[in-house]
Amino acid sequence: MKLIFERGGEGHRSDFLPKNAFPEVQFEERFQRTEKPALPEVNEVEIAQHYTQLAKQAFGVSNGMYPLGSCTMKYNPKVNEEAASLKGFTEIHPLQPAETMQGVAAMYATLEKYLLEITGMDHVTFQPAAGAHGEFTGLQLIQAYHRARGDEKRTKIIVPDSAHGTNPASAAMCGYQVVNVPSNEKGGIDLALLKEAVGEDTAGLMLTNPNTLGIFDENIEEITSIVHEAGGLCYYDGANLNAVMGIARPGDMGFDVMHMNLHKTFSTPHGGGGPGSGPVACKEFLQEFLPGRQVVCEEGKFRFARQPKTIGSVTAFDGNALVVLRALAYVLTLGREGIPQAAENAVLNANYMRVGLKDVMDVPYEGPCMHEFVASAKTIKKETGVAALDIAKGMIDCEMHPPTIYFPLIVDEAMMFEPTETESKESIDRAVEAIKGICAKAYKDPEELHHAPHHAPIGRPDEVTAARHPVVRYEVKEEE
Amino acid sequence: MGDFIVNTAREQKEMCQAIGVETPSDLFNGLPEDVRLTAPLNIPEGKSEAEVLSLIEDMADQNKVFRTCFRGAGAYRHYIPAIVKNVTAKDEFKTAYTPYQPEMSQGILQSIFEYQTMICEMTGMDVSNASLYDGASAAAEAVMMCRDRKRKTIYVSETVNPRMREVIMTYATAAGAKVETVPACSDNTTDLEKLESLLAEDKEAACFLLQEPNYFGRLEEPQIAEKIVHEAGAKFIMACDPISLAVLKSPGEYGADAAVGEGQPLGLPLGAGGPYLGFLAAKQDMMRKLPGRIVGETTDHDGNRAYVLTLQAREQHIRREKASSNVCSNEALCALTASVYMAAMGADGMAQVAQMSASAAHALRDALVEAGMEDVTGGEFFNEFITASKVPAEKIEQACMEKGILSGLPLDENRMLWCATEVNTPEEVAKVAAIVKELAEGGAQ
Structure with a gap:
C-alpha cells in the first residue's frame, strides 16, 4: 500500500480558498522559513482514494465483533454523531462569554446530573480527556486533600496486581510510590494483605471494580473501610462501569473519587485510539479541589465558576465537549430503564460466551463473571505449542477482532473477552464456533496457527526490528 | 425508548438457559446485598431518536454561533475542506x-x-x-x-x-x-x-x-x-x-x-x-x-x-x-x-492560510487603530495582536456581540487580544472597526 507521500506528484493540489483580499504581509527575513515542509502533493481525488483504501485495512466496531477486554467496544449510535455535528456546538469558541454558550453549559450540567445519579457521587469535572487522564486528575484530588490537611507523610498508593497499567503509571506521575497487592485465589483483593499494606503512609487505593478478571469484589465495602480507617482515600477506576451501571454505584460502595470513560461505557466512538473523555466524579469534600471551571446554575442561567482550592487545569478548556455531547445523547436515549438493561445484557453476553468457551479453553475463575471474563490458553499451549497470540491471530482470519491478550498479567496466556451488550446471540455463537475451530486446529495443524493470519493484508510483522531500528517517519526523497 | 441491544427477550432467555440462570439479573447475585440499587435510577425515561435529537437541537439553539469571529487565544476558526x-x-x-x-x-x-x-x-x-x-x-x-x-x-x-x-x-x-x-x-x-x-x-x-x-x-x-x-x-x-x-x-x-x-x-x-x-x-x-x-x-x-x-x-x-x-x-x-x-492543503495551501491569516490580522490592526484604538502589541506579530482603548473592553465585546461579531478577547479592563484568519473578510474588518469607532467617539463626548 502506497504512502500518501508516494501518491500524486509535483504540482498536484486542490484549491479550497479564495484569493487573499488583504495586502500581503512580509515578515522580516530572519523569521521566515527557508526549507519548505515536504507535505504530500496530492489532489482531493487522490486523497479520497488513498483514505478509502486505508479504511479497507482497518477494523472498527461497525466491521464486526470486537471483544477487546476492558475496552468496551460497544456499538457507537449514529444519532450521537448527528448531535455532535450541529453547528450550534461545532462553531462555538471555548472562550465565548457564558451568556452565549448556555447550551454548552446546559449540556455539561445535564450530563453531570445523570452521571452523579449513576455513580452515587456529588460533583464532576469534564476536563480530563481520557481514562488515564482522569486517573491522574482523581489522584491529584486525593493528593490535594492530604496536602491541605498538612498530612505530608502519605506517599503511597495501593494498587492490586490485576490493575490496568495506567493505574501505577498515573500514581507515579503524582510522585507516589506504588504498593502492589496480590489477588486472592478468587481473583479479589486479599484482605489480610491489604490490612498489612495500609498505614500512616497510605494516600489511597486505586481499584477497578469489576476487576480485570471480570469479578465484582464481594468484599468491596470492607476494602474501602480498611483504607478509610488507615486515613487513605478510595479511587474507583470506572473503566468497567458498563457492568454495573444502574445496578450498583461506586459512591455507595465507599469510594471518594472515580473516573468514567465516556468512550467505553457511554458509547462514544474510540476513534482508532481517541479522542475519549474521562470525567472525574467525587464526593462533596473533594469539590473544592476540582480543576478547570464548573457550571453553576443561578436563577435559570448558567455561569462558570472556579473552585477556591483548585488543583489547576489538566487541559486548556472545559473538556472534550463534542464527546460529552455524544454521551449525553446516549444517556438520553437509554434513560432510566435502558441503563441497567445495557449492563445486564453486557453481563449476559459475557457469561454466554464464557460458557460457550469453557469446554475448549481454560477459564481460571469459575462462576458468573461480570461484563468480561478471562480465558487462558495455558493447557492448549502445553499440549500443542499454540499460544494465546496464535489463537488471536487465527481469529483475525475469521474476520473478528481478537480479545485483549496477555492481560491481566496474573493469568498465564490470558485472553480477556468483553463482547458488550450490543453483540447478538448469533454473533457470539459464530465467534464461539470460530474459536472452537481454532482450538481444534491447534491439535491438528499447530504450524498453520503459528503463521496466522493468512488472509490479512499483511502477515505477522517483525516488531523486534521495529523497536531496535526505529523508522518512525517517512524520508521524503529529493527529486533528482 | 431507544436501545442498541439486538437480542430479543426470547433469545435472552435461551442464553440464560445455556448459562444456567433464570434471568439476567440473577448473574448479579454475587454482589453484596447492600450495594445493589433497590430503586430505579432517578433519570428520565429513555427517549426516541427523534426526541433526543430535538432536545439537543434546543441546546444548540441556546448557543450563539458568531458569523464573524476575531477571537483566538489558543483556539482558531479556520476553513475546513x-x-x-x-x-x-x-x-x-x-x-x-x-x-x-x-x-x-x-x-x-x-x-x-x-x-x-x-x-x-x-x-x-x-x-x-x-x-x-x-x-x-x-x-x-x-x-x-x-x-x-x-x-x-x-x-x-x-x-x-x-x-x-x-x-x-x-x-x-x-x-x-x-x-x-x-x-x-x-x-x-x-x-x-x-x-x-x-x-x-x-x-x-x-x-x-x-x-x-x-x-x-x-x-x-x-x-x-x-x-x-x-x-x-x-x-x-x-x-x-x-x-x-x-x-x-x-x-x-x-x-x-x-x-x-x-x-x-x-x-x-x-x-x-x-x-x-x-x-x-x-x-x-x-x-x-x-x-x-x-x-x-x-x-x-x-x-x-x-x-x-x-x-x-x-x-x-x-x-x-x-x-x-x-x-x-x-x-x-x-x-x-x-x-x-495537511495533505489536502499541501505546503503551498498551508502557506496561503498562514499568509491570509497574517494579512487579515494586520489589516484588522490598521482598521482598529484608525478607529481610535492603540496597538500595544509591541512589535512584529503573526495573526494575533493586542489593543488598548479608553472604552472598556467588555463594552466593546458587548457592542460587537449585538452585531453578531465575536470580538477580541478582553485581557483586562482596557486591553484586548484580537485574532484574524483566512475566513475573515474586508467587510467584517470594516464592520468591527465601525463599531469600535462609534464607541470611541461616543466615549469622547
Missing part, C-alpha cells in the same frame, strides 16, 4: 480502537505514520508521537520529559498561553517539580537577559519553553533563546501554531530539542473546546523519552512493508509505574483529521 470531514467520518477509522493487532489495523497504523511524518516536516523534528490530549497537556508532558536526576527545574516564559502555563503548573505540582516563570518585557516578548541570568545561577535547569508566535501574537527571538538555553545545558522546547510553521522558521531550524502545540487549527472545529489535538515531536536523542504511542515501519515475514506500534518499552502497559507517561487513549481521530487537512 469538506474532504477532511468526509474521511474522518468513515466508520472503519471512527469506531476502531488503538491498533493493538497490526495485521487488521494497517490502515490506522499507516495513517498515524503519515501523521508523524507530516508533524516532523512542519516542526523540523525527527520523531513525533501519535498525539496527545491537547496543546496544553502536550506542553506539560514535554517539559516533564526533560527532567532527570540532575536537571529538575522547568523554565516557562510568561508569554506562553496562560492556559498552557496553568496545565504545566498542575502537572508539575502533582509530581513535585519546580517551575520558574521567565518574565516578559514591556514589548510582550520574553526577557531573554533575565532568562540568561536565571539559567546561569541554576545548574539544575532542565528546559525552557518558549511559544512562537507567543500568546500575544508576538514573534520572539528563538535564535537567541536557543543559544542561552543550550549554553546552560538545558533543553529548548518551542510551542507553535502549526499554521504559522508554513511560513515562519520551524523549531528545527531554530535548533530546538522538541516542538509542541495545539493541533486544532489543522482541520478541527472550535467545538466548544474539544476534542483537540496535542502534537509533540522531538530530536532523535529524545525519542525514547517521548510519552504516548509511536508507530514504526517494519516488514512482515514475506518482506512486505508493515506498520506497528513501537518502542512500547516506554509505555504504561509494559512498564507500569516506570513508564514515561500514563497515556493510553490519545486523540487518534484528531490526528487523522490533521493529516487529511
